[in-house]
Amino acid sequence: MTTSKTAPQVSSHLPSARRTLSRHGWPIGYVVFILGLFLLYHSLVPNLGAGFAGSITSWLPVSVVNESLMWVIMALGLNVVVGYAGLLDLGYVAFWALGGYTAGWLMAAPFNWTWDVNVMSAVATKGTHLNFWFVIIIAGGLCALLGVIIGAPTLRLRGDYLALVTLGFGEMITQFFKNSNDIAGFNLAGGDGGISIVDPVGTGPFTSLGVPQKLLNNTEDNVYKIIVLGLLVGVCLFISLRIREGRLGRAWLAIREDELAASMMGVPLVKAKLSAYAVGAFFGGIGGVANASAITGAVSPSGFDFGKSVLVLLMVVLGGMGNVWGVAVGAFLLSWLNSNGLAQIGTQLDSWFNTGLQEELPRYNYIILGVLLVLMMLFRREGLIPEKRTKALMTQPSRTEMESVGADITEAEAVEETYEASTSGEDAKIAASAADISPSLAELEGQMVVADDAPVSSLRTGYPQVDQRALPPDLNGRNSASNVLGGFGLILVLVAVLKFSLIGYFSYEVPGFVVVLVIGLLFIAAAVLLRIRTRRIIKAATAPSKTTPSQDEEMAR
Amino acid sequence: MTLLDDPVTPVPTGDAAVDNVLYADHITIKFGGLVAVNDVSFAIPPRSIISLIGPNGAGKTTFFNVITGLYEPTEGTVFLQGKDITGAKPHARAAMGLARTFQNIRLFGLMTAEENVLVAMHPHLRAGIISTILRTPAQRKEEREARDIARSLLEYVGIGKAEGELARNLSYGDQRRLEIARAMALQPKVLLLDEPTAGMNPQESGRFNEFVHRVRDEVGLSVLLIEHDMSVIMKISERITVLDGGNLIAEGTPDEIRSNERVIEAYLGKTGTREGRRKA
Numbered sequence: 001m002t003t004s005k006t007a008p009q010v011s012s013h014l015p016s017a018r019r020t021l022s023r024h025g026w027p028i029g030y031v032v033f034i035l036g037l038f039l040l041y042h043s044l045v046p047n048l049g050a051g052f053a054g055s056i057t058s059w060l061p062v063s064v065v066n067e068s069l070m071w072v073i074m075a076l077g078l079n080v081v082v083g084y085a086g087l088l089d090l091g092y093v094a095f096w097a098l099g100g101y102t103a104g105w106l107m108a109a110p111f112n113w114t115w116d117v118n119v120m121s122a123v124a125t126k127g128t129h130l131n132f133w134f135v136i137i138i139a140g141g142l143c144a145l146l147g148v149i150i151g152a153p154t155l156r157l158r159g160d161y162l163a164l165v166t167l168g169f170g171e172m173i174t175q176f177f178k179n180s181n182d183i184a185g186f187n188l189a190g191g192d193g194g195i196s197i198v199d200p201v202g203t204g205p206f207t208s209l210g211v212p213q214k215l216l217n218n219t220e221d222n223v224y225k226i227i228v229l230g231l232l233v234g235v236c237l238f239i240s241l242r243i244r245e246g247r248l249g250r251a252w253l254a255i256r257e258d259e260l261a262a263s264m265m266g267v268p269l270v271k272a273k274l275s276a277y278a279v280g281a282f283f284g285g286i287g288g289v290a291n292a293s294a295i296t297g298a299v300s301p302s303g304f305d306f307g308k309s310v311l312v313l314l315m316v317v318l319g320g321m322g323n324v325w326g327v328a329v330g331a332f333l334l335s336w337l338n339s340n341g342l343a344q345i346g347t348q349l350d351s352w353f354n355t356g357l358q359e360e361l362p363r364y365n366y367i368i369l370g371v372l373l374v375l376m377m378l379f380r381r382e383g384l385i386p387e388k389r390t391k392a393l394m395t396q397p398s399r400t401e402m403e404s405v406g407a408d409i410t411e412a413e414a415v416e417e418t419y420e421a422s423t424s425g426e427d428a429k430i431a432a433s434a435a436d437i438s439p440s441l442a443e444l445e446g447q448m449v450v451a452d453d454a455p456v457s458s459l460r461t462g463y464p465q466v467d468q469r470a471l472p473p474d475l476n477g478r479n480s481a482s483n484v485l486g487g488f489g490l491i492l493v494l495v496a497v498l499k500f501s502l503i504g505y506f507s508y509e510v511p512g513f514v515v516v517l518v519i520g521l522l523f524i525a526a527a528v529l530l531r532i533r534t535r536r537i538i539k540a541a542t543a544p545s546k547t548t549p550s551q552d553e554e555m556a557r
Numbered sequence: 558m559t560l561l562d563d564p565v566t567p568v569p570t571g572d573a574a575v576d577n578v579l580y581a582d583h584i585t586i587k588f589g590g591l592v593a594v595n596d597v598s599f600a601i602p603p604r605s606i607i608s609l610i611g612p613n614g615a616g617k618t619t620f621f622n623v624i625t626g627l628y629e630p631t632e633g634t635v636f637l638q639g640k641d642i643t644g645a646k647p648h649a650r651a652a653m654g655l656a657r658t659f660q661n662i663r664l665f666g667l668m669t670a671e672e673n674v675l676v677a678m679h680p681h682l683r684a685g686i687i688s689t690i691l692r693t694p695a696q697r698k699e700e701r702e703a704r705d706i707a708r709s710l711l712e713y714v715g716i717g718k719a720e721g722e723l724a725r726n727l728s729y730g731d732q733r734r735l736e737i738a739r740a741m742a743l744q745p746k747v748l749l750l751d752e753p754t755a756g757m758n759p760q761e762s763g764r765f766n767e768f769v770h771r772v773r774d775e776v777g778l779s780v781l782l783i784e785h786d787m788s789v790i791m792k793i794s795e796r797i798t799v800l801d802g803g804n805l806i807a808e809g810t811p812d813e814i815r816s817n818e819r820v821i822e823a824y825l826g827k828t829g830t831r832e833g834r835r836k837a
Binding site: 238242243253254264265393399 | 648649657675679692723727
């Protein structure tokens with residue numbers, strides 16, 4: 001009895017050997033991954049049989065790999081702001097835009113006010129042509145500066161207010177570039193049309209190895225962009241991982257946990273938040289240049305809408321806020337779904353069931369992503385690959401919380417205290433009597449709650465003995481969530497079954513009742529599943545557990 | 558940076574702002590028309606243990622918040638070691654040697670005990686963004702030393718084994734200890750303890766009493782307590798300041814306070830110790 005361990009222990013001795021290994025071993029793994037990806041598309045795919053190669057290129061074309069890598073940079077940047085420092089930023093697209101326009105000014109076909117400069121660029125025509133890598137650094141710096149300028153007044157705000165203000169700033173930047181063709185008569189950034197053509201990435205010394213001099217937008221050149229973007233992602237990963245470990249990373253975490261306490265412990269709030277913002281913006285700038293130069297080859301304000309900010313945020317949340325790897329995976333996945341995955345899934349379904357979904361699914365991307373988010377929040381709130389700490393927060397009540405809910409003292413602890421206090425006679429008596437009392441007291445309380453033949457030792461807290469860790473603290477929330485889900489699903493199914501009798505009401509055609517039907521059914525399925533799970537948990541909690549070790553001990557006595 | 562600096566005993570100069578580690582000079586705080594603290598002067602001499610008491614609504618917490626920098630006083634000046642800190646932000650004050658704990662524990666729950674302490678060493682560490690990313694030798698040395706100090710602090714408060722445990726998983730008592738270790742990491746001149754014995758049983762608060770004296774003697778800092786438990790106050794403090802209705806009504810040794818009629822009338826007489834404790 002005395003040896004039984006009652007305190008909820010998270011296996012969180014963080015500086016473990018395994019962790020150290022993963023901390024130092026990842027660069028090798030990452031390089032292997034990127035090189036493998038490169039070799040797959042460079043050497044393997046062209047030499048594979050048409051069928052297999054075709055399925056690879058249709059499910060994951062090189063261009064989509066590149067785009068996803070670009071989004072990984074963005075998500076990593078936002079992760080520093082949202083995941084590390086806990087500042088909700090809804091206007092992250094602003095930095096993406098500024099990065100793109102920096103590329104437009106410094107490495108593009110002649111634009112009206114830029115000068116004829118050529119710095120180590122592969123493009124030799126008139127106009128400003130700086131080397132891609134210089135532009136990356138300049139854009140990163142500019143965006144960090146913009147981050148500080150935007151952040152200085154806004155970061156004094158807290159929580160929701162900050163989110164709103166950043167949302168405003170994000171929109172402002174887009175509007176600014178939209179109207180940038182006539183700023184007091186001066187054409188700064190081409191207005192609605194933006195700036196095109198942005199220079200492709202030059203390859204410099206690698207041309208001697210048979211690499212094309214400029215990485216244009218075709219399949220062959222796109223393969224080489226994997227290396228370029230992979231390198232950028234690698235740098236961002238490196239910075240993200242290292243910055244988290246030091247003085248600044250700790251300050252961000254502390255701010256995320258408790259702002260007031262952090263300031264009382266000597267963390268300068270505004271300065272620390274500004275640096276998080278600046279680092280995030282730096283990544284955003286890199287992403288912007290990569291997008292303008294390697295993905296789209298042009299910049300225009302229409303690409304920088306609020307939806308993009310939300311998409312990046314979604315990547316961070318789905319992947320696992322705060323965990324670099326989770327965020328990277330989340331970004332890759334969502335970006336794939338958004339650009340190619342949904343259409344491809346549709347095509348596949350078409351070929352199986354002859355449904356005609358190829359056109360439809362991408363049209364409903366936001367609904368589908370929304371459903372995905374809802375499902376994630378229900379079943380895996382901490383994200384795909386959660387940060388260790390966050391997982392502890394979301395899956396277990398804290399110890400003090402548990403102790404304030406249950407009895408202050410569990411039986412085993414009481415016994416332990418007896419042992420502790422037995423050196424001083426009087427205290428030992430008190431503690432021992434406490435240990436005597438607590439089971440009988442618990443028995444009394446327990447009988448009020450549970451069936452009568454439950455073993456005494458399982459009733460020590462007045463609640464049936466369940467592993468409280470397994471018991472989610474929000475059973476009510478789960479039930480209402482399941483109600484909402486089920487209700488919404490029913491509505492969708494109804495709408496689908498009525499075959500859109502309302503079609504005439506809308507000016508546009510609403511196609512594909514199958515999609516709505518399926519989504520509706522999905523909702524209902526989710527609701528039912530959730531109900532079942534909740535039931536099971538409650539059942540497990542209320543039924544007297546017949547095989548608890550404590551009962552066995554009881555029997556042995 | 559050593560854990561136990563040998564304090565230099567200063568020669569009294571006669572200037573209250575310089576002689577005392579902390580000196581609050583004629584503080585008045587008004588919220589709109591409401592006077593929360595009315596012209597209170599308050600001093601914490603070096604290496605002393607001072608308590609601030611008073612019934613609910615006496616202005617203790619308000620006064621405390623002026624000292625820590627959450628409020629700016631309507632009138633008056635706060636000095637820390639002779640320096641005017643009236644306009645300084647909380648983090649700046651913390652860096653200058655003003656550390657506190659919280660009434661309802663405010664640890665960084667999802668950080669380990671060690672990390673909690675390391676956060677408070679922020680003002681004393683120098684590493685910036687670039688050196689952290691590059692992990693320069695200087696940064697690594699600094700981190701190593703900081704970790705050593707953090708561990709020794711955890712040992713000092715008696716939770717050395719819990720260094721890798723998330724703060725939220727520690728027991729209540731250990732969380733209180735961790736808060737003190739965290740506050741001590743700031744290398745404070747003054748340690749402000751806001752109801753540190755709340756939730757402790759008599760035996761524990763007795764042990765706590767010894768601990769506070771030990772810290773004072775070994776580290777050489779001053780301690781300011783806000784406490785409701787009169788038995789703790791009387792045992793632990795060397796001098797007691799009593800506030801009532803925003804006014805300072807008494808100041809003196811525990812014995813003087815115990816026999817002070819205004820105090821008995823305002824504090825003990827009206828509410829009584831038991832009630833006062835329960836309300837806390």
